[in-house]
Structure formats: structure tokens, C-alpha cells
Amino acid sequence: MSKIRFTAISESQSRTPLTIDENGRRSEHFATNVFNEEKMLQFLTKEAYDSVKGAIFSGSKIDRKIADQVAEAMKCWAINMGATHYTHWFQPLTGTTAEKHDAFFDLLPDGRALEKFGGGQLVQQEPDASSFPHGGIRNTFEARGYTAWDPTSPAFLYGTTLCIPTIFVAYTGEALDNKAPLLRALSAVDSAATGVAKYFDKNVSKVNATLGWEQEYFLIDESLAMSRPDLVMTGRTLVGQTAAKGQQLDDHYFGVIPSRVLSFMRHLEKECTKLGIPVKTRHNEVAPNQFELAPVFEEANLAVDHNLLLMDVMDKVAESHKLKVLFHEKPFAGINGSGKHNNWSLATDTGVNLLSPGSTPMKNLQFLTFFVNTIKAVDTYEELLRSSIASASNDHRLGANEAPPAIFSIFIGKQLSSVLDELEGVSKGKLSPEEKTELKLNVVGKIPEIMLDNTDRNRTSPFAFTGNKFEMRGVGSKTNCAKPMMVLNTIVAKQLNDFKKEVDVLIDKKNLKKDEAIFNVLREYIKTSKRIRFDGDGYSQEWEKEAKKRKLSNNRTTPDAIQVLTAKDSLELFNAMNVMSEVEVRARQEVELESYIMHLQIEGRVFNELVYGYVIPAAIEYQNILLANVGGLKEIYGAGYKKLSDSQLDIIQRISGHLEILKTKTDAMVNERKKANVIADSKSKADAYCNKVKPYFDEIRYHCDKLERLVSDKHWPLTKYRELLFVK
Ligand code: ADP
Ligand code: MG
Numbered sequence: 001m002s003k004i005r006f007t008a009i010s011e012s013q014s015r016t017p018l019t020i021d022e023n024g025r026r027s028e029h030f031a032t033n034v035f036n037e038e039k040m041l042q043f044l045t046k047e048a049y050d051s052v053k054g055a056i057f058s059g060s061k062i063d064r065k066i067a068d069q070v071a072e073a074m075k076c077w078a079i080n081m082g083a084t085h086y087t088h089w090f091q092p093l094t095g096t097t098a099e100k101h102d103a104f105f106d107l108l109p110d111g112r113a114l115e116k117f118g119g120g121q122l123v124q125q126e127p128d129a130s131s132f133p134h135g136g137i138r139n140t141f142e143a144r145g146y147t148a149w150d151p152t153s154p155a156f157l158y159g160t161t162l163c164i165p166t167i168f169v170a171y172t173g174e175a176l177d178n179k180a181p182l183l184r185a186l187s188a189v190d191s192a193a194t195g196v197a198k199y200f201d202k203n204v205s206k207v208n209a210t211l212g213w214e215q216e217y218f219l220i221d222e223s224l225a226m227s228r229p230d231l232v233m234t235g236r237t238l239v240g241q242t243a244a245k246g247q248q249l250d251d252h253y254f255g256v257i258p259s260r261v262l263s264f265m266r267h268l269e270k271e272c273t274k275l276g277i278p279v280k281t282r283h284n285e286v287a288p289n290q291f292e293l294a295p296v297f298e299e300a301n302l303a304v305d306h307n308l309l310l311m312d313v314m315d316k317v318a319e320s321h322k323l324k325v326l327f328h329e330k331p332f333a334g335i336n337g338s339g340k341h342n343n344w345s346l347a348t349d350t351g352v353n354l355l356s357p358g359s360t361p362m363k364n365l366q367f368l369t370f371f372v373n374t375i376k377a378v379d380t381y382e383e384l385l386r387s388s389i390a391s392a393s394n395d396h397r398l399g400a401n402e403a404p405p406a407i408f409s410i411f412i413g414k415q416l417s418s419v420l421d422e423l424e425g426v427s428k429g430k431l432s433p434e435e436k437t438e439l440k441l442n443v444v445g446k447i448p449e450i451m452l453d454n455t456d457r458n459r460t461s462p463f464a465f466t467g468n469k470f471e472m473r474g475v476g477s478k479t480n481c482a483k484p485m486m487v488l489n490t491i492v493a494k495q496l497n498d499f500k501k502e503v504d505v506l507i508d509k510k511n512l513k514k515d516e517a518i519f520n521v522l523r524e525y526i527k528t529s530k531r532i533r534f535d536g537d538g539y540s541q542e543w544e545k546e547a548k549k550r551k552l553s554n555n556r557t558t559p560d561a562i563q564v565l566t567a568k569d570s571l572e573l574f575n576a577m578n579v580m581s582e583v584e585v586r587a588r589q590e591v592e593l594e595s596y597i598m599h600l601q602i603e604g605r606v607f608n609e610l611v612y613g614y615v616i617p618a619a620i621e622y623q624n625i626l627l628a629n630v631g632g633l634k635e636i637y638g639a640g641y642k643k644l645s646d647s648q649l650d651i652i653q654r655i656s657g658h659l660e661i662l663k664t665k666t667d668a669m670v671n672e673r674k675k676a677n678v679i680a681d682s683k684s685k686a687d688a689y690c691n692k693v694k695p696y697f698d699e700i701r702y703h704c705d706k707l708e709r710l711v712s713d714k715h716w717p718l719t720k721y722r723e724l725l726f727v728k
Pocket of ligand 1: 210213214294296297346353468
């Protein structure tokens with residue numbers, strides 16, 4: 001009989017919530033551990049401050065002398081705060097962050113010790129990059145990559161380490177990370193959107209993409225989580241009979257937060273506050289033990305960094321509460337999985353949200369311009385956007401009957417749909433004064449009013465307009481937001497550039513007024529991007545059929561979804577927008593395929609261990625007890641034993657039945673894995689894992705779960721769903 005499960009349960013029941021002292025007002029502690037503008041003003045010379053600000057605003061270069069000054073200031077500040085080490089903090093293609101700490105401490109040639117940190121170390125580091133995924137960009141013999149300071153995301157003190165956000169590139173210049181392409185995409189959308197925003201306000205000189213993510217996660221008692229080899233190794237449960245009670249009573253969502261969890265959340269928010277992560281909202285999510293946290297939105301690059309940092313802080317804080325955070329998109333079958341909605345918009349340096357309707361017709365035309373262009377961009381590149389959120393773990397959501405579907409569509413609500421329908425009727429070329437007035441008063445002018453009662457909401461839509469931003473809902477809870485944000489901002493940038501060209505042609509060559517030209521181009525966009533708009537139930541079978549008719553992609557699995565990355569149009573797009581070269585795109589596709597294969601390979605191995613190491617032995621042990629019982633009855637009752645042992649014999653047989661299939665299927669899965677492993681081409685190998693290996697997972701699980709129901713609770717070695725999800 002297994003002891004781990006029962007020890008874990010009793011450990012989990014002995015916990016009490018930690019007491020957290022939040023130290024008064026949050027605003028007073030906000031960003032105390034961040035070398036932000038306030039600290040720069042305090043620690044830098046005016047010259048250095050202006051130079052860093054210039055780099056943040058326009059990407060201008062910071063020269064070496066200034067970098068030395070900044071480094072010295074950062075060092076003083078950090079050491080004062082108790083720092084002993086510094087690190088470049090970067091985002092390799094593993095999907096998480098990486099760091100390599102160096103002490104400030106150094107020795108002079110004469111043996112004296114001192115604290116040292118210069119511009120050189122601030123601006124560039126050379127981590128040995130050979131062990132990071134590179135998708136073939138870097139051969140091992142030229143393994144050096146380097147990290148380079150990203151001044152747009154402020155350095156911060158994490159524990160006793162000064163962390164400097166950086167990009168990570170190969171010596172040949174190719175990006176080996178998620179941040180570098182994101183920064184390029186943000187720069188592209190800045191210049192494209194600024195160009196278009198100038199039609200409406202000459203004073204706009206910069207546009208920032210904004211991002212507000214909503215992080216969903218599960219919290220499980222640490223001992224219980226550790227008692228499950230599958231949770232430890234893969235982040236999800238591979239087997240497990242669903243508990244009698246799941247989320248059907250809707251009694252968890254927005255319910256009272258359990259006290260141990262609340263204590264974790266308060267502790268977490270305290271740490272986040274010091275790190276400048278503007279966390280705001282916390283609540284129970286739909287599934288048992290599932291929760292959500294959302295911040296105030298920020299500039300997209302900073303928001304991405306903050307989300308990555310948050311996930312790390314969550315892991316660490318959870319440890320001290322003897323909890324384990326599960327970021328996996330589908331840790332438990334039968335209940336909701338976790339996502340990370342990405343709320344996105346564009347904001348000017350004059351303080352205007354470009355996706356927010358305004359008080360004048362011109363402001364509303366500006367809103368419509370950015371609104372329709374985003375729709376058009378998503379319509380043109382829906383498949384590419386889908387590819388940006390593909391992963392083995394997110395396939396459990398996007399590829400299964402779970403929120404949201406793998407088909408991209410946009411929800412804008414009835415009212416805005418009717419505005420677009422009216423705009424479709426705008427005349428070609430010049431507009432009569434009457435038509436202009438009509439448009440101003442009754443179509444464009446009505447938008448703010450309409451929006452006031454735009455209570456229309458559609459939770460099934462993967463890309464929904466929610467009043468003053470778009471919400472991308474398919475992003476996985478584990479995913480680095482840099483990936484979808486890189487694609488979204490690239491496609492919108494491309495679209496806005498095209499739009500501006502078309503409008504300028506109408507103004508210059510056809511003598512149209514600016515607003516006439518804009519109406520003319522928008523009219524065509526509305527017509528040609530209609531197929532992407534869908535307000536109905538995104539989970540329904542009808543939509544799947546309809547979407548097929550509309551020729552929208554429906555890629556349910558990662559190997560299929562990421563093919564589009566290297567399609568001619570995608571390569572041209574990334575190249576034209578200076579976001580990624582062909583080499584960089586191909587490398588990413590390769591890394592994604594490898595990661596997919598690896599994840600399935602690990603799951604396959606864990607299945608093997610679960611079946612042979614846990615499930616089969618438990619079933620046999622229990623079956624032996626039944627057999628002994630039947631033997632005993634036979635001894636005492638002779639021929640009469642049969643009648644008395646009917647039920648036992650039935651269970652014995654059913655156990656044997658499942659055992660037989662379980663063993664056969666597991667061996668067959670291992671065999672398919674072996675075959676897949678010798679395939680050289682990554683795509684074919686990923687396909688083999690997807691189509692030959694993975695289907696066995698469900699079958700194996702089915703029989704494991706049946707056995708869980710047959711075997712006595714006492715003999716079942718794997719912590720059950722009921723215990724994982726309901727023990728507080
Ligand atoms: P819900 O989707 O739960 O109704 P909210 O309306 O509260 O959410 O907003 C969710 C997220 O959207 C928050 O993180 C918020 O900061 C973010 N958000 C709000 N406005 C913007 C914006 N202009 N750009 C980007 N994110 C935004
Ligand atoms: Mg939301």
C-alpha cells in the first residue's frame with residue numbers, strides 16, 4: 001500500500017495560513033525595488049538621464065560614457081538596497097526567463113577587494129549560449145550569444161540580485177529570444193500607428209501598444225502536488241478519475257477566497273508591488289482551486305516582462321506557503337483549463353487610447369480607423385495569429401472542446417456591427433455635403449452613445465472588442481505574451497502602413513479630402529474583412545462548418561498551426577516589417593516543433609512510469625486480496641463458494657480486463673514513440689508524436705481511471721482529484 005498519498009493528505013491538512021503584514025498603503029511601496037524614472041532622477045546626472053530617456057522614447061543609442069554613469073548609479077542604488085549580484089535577465093526560446101548572476105565583488109591586481117560594475121557589464125554580457133534552444137541559428141562551434149540592455153524596461157532588484165532586462169542575440173545578429181522580435185514589432189507598430197494618428201492630431205509623435213494580461217492559475221497543496229509524478233514532471237495530471245463534484249455547482253467562481261489562498265495572494269501582491277508590477281484584481285476562477293490575477297495595463301514590452309517576472313514570483317511565494325502554482329493550460333481533465341487573456345490597445349504620447357471612441361466626430365473617425373484596421377489585420381493574418389499561441393499544452397484548450405476555439409474570429413457586438421454595416425454604404429469617391437453631415441451626425445457621431453449600452457458580451461469569442469480594447473483570449477496560461485504580442489503588433493503595423501498608403505493615394509491622386517479618403521478605404525476594408533466577424537457561439541458545430549465555408553483556418557494541433565510561420569506571406573511580412581529575417585522565423589518554427597516533441601515525449605515516458613510503477617501494481621495488490629477472499633470462501637463453503645463470491649469474481653475479472661488492455665496500449669505507445677524518435681525531420685517527427693503516439697494517451701488514461709474506480713481507496717497510490725482539488 002502506498003504511503004506517499006496518505007502522508008501528503010495528512011500534511012496538507014495540517015497547514016495554517018501565514019500571517020502577512022502588508023505594511024500599510026500600497027502606493028507607498030510601489031516600485032521601491034525598481035530603478036525607475038524617479039530613481040534615475042535621483043541618481044543620474046541630467047545628461048545621463050536625458051540620454052536614457054531618449055533611448056526609451058526613440059530607441060536612440062546610449063554611448064559608452066553615459067552607460068558607465070548609469071551603471072555606477074545603478075550599482076550604488078542596488079548595493080544600498082542590499083544587492084550583492086547583478087544579472088542580465090532575458091527570455092530565451094524556452095518560454096521562460098534566464099539569468100546568470102555575477103557578484104559586484106571583484107579583486108584589484110594588488111589583492112584589494114571592491115564592488116565593481118561598469119557600463120560594459122550593463123550594456124552587454126556573454127552568457128554561454130550553447131544550451132539554449134536556437135533552432136539551428138547557431139552552430140555549437142560558434143556558440144557565443146550575447147545579451148544587450150533594453151533600457152525601455154527598468155532594472156529591478158529581485159532578492160539580492162540586480163536584474164537588467166536584456167535581449168539575447170547571436171553574434172551574427174539573429175535574435176535568440178522572444179524580446180528582440182517583440183521590440184522590433186513594437187517599433188513597427190509605433191511608426192505605422194503614429195503615421196496614421198497624425199491624420200487626426202499632428203502632435204502625436206509616438207504610439208505605444210498597451211497590454212493588460214489576465215493570469216489564470218491553479219493552486220495545489222505542495223505535498224499533494226509532489227505526490228503526483230505526473231504533476232511534478234509534466235505540470236498536469238495524466239490520469240485521474242474526475243471527482244464526483246467538479247465545477248457544476250458554480251460555487252467557486254467569484255466565491256469567498258479560501259484563507260490560505262488569500263494569504264498567498266496578499267503575500268504575492270506585496271512582492272509584486274515592490275517590483276513595480278501593478279497588480280489590481282484577484283478572484284476565484286471557475287474551476288475548483290483555480291484563481292486569476294490581473295494588473296493595470298502597461299506598455300506592452302513592460303507588461304510582458306512583468307508577466308514573466310510575476311510567474312517567477314508566484315512560484316517563489318507559493319513555496320513559502322507550501323503551495324504549488326500550476327501554470328499548465330489543462331492540469332485537470334473534466335474542469336476548465338487556464339488561459340491568459342491579452343487585452344490590447346494602442347495609446348498615443350498625447351494620452352489618447354486609439355481604440356476608444358471620443359467626444360467629436362473626428363475622434364470617432366480616428367477610433368473607427370484603428371478599429372477597422374485591426375479587424376482587417378486579424379482577417380488577413382488569422383492563421384498567423386493562431387500560430388503565435390500554439391503549444392503542446394495549449395492544444396488541450398484550443399484543440400479540444402474548451403474555451404476558446406482554434407478558429408480565429410472577432411466579436412464586436414450588435415451595435416458596432418450595425419455601424420460598420422452603414423459605413424459599407426458610403427459612396428465611392430467624393431462625398432456630398434449631405435452624406436458627410438449624415439455620417440457625422442448619425443453614424444460616426446452616434447458611436448459614443450451606442451457604446452454606453454454596449455453590454456453585449458461574448459465569452460466564446462477568441463478575439464473580442466470590449467469597449468476600448470481588443471481581448472485576445474486564446475493565449476495559454478503558461479505562454480510568454482511576447483509571442484502573441486509580437487505577431488499582433490506586426491500585423492497591425494503592416495495593415496496601418498497599407499492603409500496610409502491607400503489613403504495618401506486618394507488624397508494626392510484623386511483629390512479627395514482626408515476624411516473622404518479615409519471613409520473610402522475603410523468601406524473597402526469592412527467589405528473585405530467580413531468573414532472574420534462572428535458574434536455567435538464560437539464553440540458550436542455550426543460555427544465550425546460556417547468557418548470552413550469562410551475559409552478560416554482551424555488548426556487544432558501545434559504541428560499544423562505553426563506551419564504558416566514559414567509560408568511565403570508570413571516570411572514577407574516579418575521581413576518587410578523588420579521584425580524577423582527568414583532565418584529567425586525558421587529557427588522559431590524549429591524550436592516550437594522540438595519543444596512540442598519533447599513535451600509529448602516526456603508525457604509518454606511518465607505514462608509508462610504511472611502504468612507500470614503505480615497503476616498495475618495497485619490493481620494486482622487489490623486483486624490479490626479479492627483472490628484470497630475467494631480462496632477462503634472456497635475453503636470454508638466448498639462448492640457453495642461460487643454464489644458467495646459472485647461480486648468478487650466479477651471485479652477480479654474486470655480488473656484483469658483493464659490490466660490487459662492497459663499493458664497492450666502502453667506497450668504499443670512505447671513502440672510508436674520508438675518509431676517516432678528515429679525520424680530525422682522535425683515536422684514529420686512532431687506529426688508522428690501528434691497522430692501516432694498521443695492518441696494512446698487517452699486510451700491509457702481511460703483504463704487507468706476505470707481501475708481507479710475498481711480498486712479500493714486504501715490501495716490506490718495516486719492522490720485523487722477529490723483530494724488535489726478540494727482539500728484546503
Ligand atoms: P474583464 O475582461 O475581466 O472584464 P477588465 O475590463 O477589468 O476585464 O480588464 C481586463 C484587463 O484589461 C485589465 O488587465 C486591464 O488593465 C486591461 N485593460 C484595460 N484597458 C486597457 C487598454 N487600453 N489596453 C490594454 N489593456 C487594457
Ligand atoms: Mg477579460
